[in-house]
Amino acid sequence: xxxxxxxxxxxxxxxxxxxxxxxxxxxxxxxxxxxxxxxxxxxxxxxxxxxxxxxxxxxxxxxxxxxxxxxxxxxxxxxxxxxxxxxxxxxxxxxxxxxxxxxxxxxxxxxxxxxxxx
Numbered sequence: 001x002x003x004x005x006x007x008x009x010x011x012x013x014x015x016x017x018x019x020x021x022x023x024x025x026x027x028x029x030x031x032x033x034x035x036x037x038x039x040x041x042x043x044x045x046x047x048x049x050x051x052x053x054x055x056x057x058x059x060x061x062x063x064x065x066x067x068x069x070x071x072x073x074x075x076x077x078x079x080x081x082x083x084x085x086x087x088x089x090x091x092x093x094x095x096x097x098x099x100x101x102x103x104x105x106x107x108x109x110x111x112x113x114x115x116x117x118x
Contacts, residue, residue, distance in 0.1 A: 069112065076105055 021028075083090075083098050 073105070073109070076101075 080098070080102070083094070087095060087098070
């Protein structure tokens with residue numbers, strides 16, 4: 001019982017330390033650590049070349065959708081690789097679950113194509 005109490009007290013003290021550092025971290029960074037201002041930090045970075053014209057160009061949302069869909073299907077592929085490596089050892093139930101997962105992926109992919117989202 002005493003070990004549990006000591007562990008809880010130690011955990012609480014560690015929590016309070018991190019809470020203190022989180023709350024006062026910005027203050028400590030700005031007031032205690034003195035940094036001199038550098039002229040180059042205020043300049044925009046564009047491969048070392050100053051930009052010409054308007055840099056606020058509107059980008060079509062289609063490109064963001066393609067990037068998000070790529071990430072979505074890429075992450076789901078990461079889940080399928082370990083499943084495929086152990087398919088013979090995990091049994092019929094896991095095989096059915098994996099096939100349902102693949103079916104949902106295919107359904108969502110064809111739905112996206114049908115709605116012409118990409």
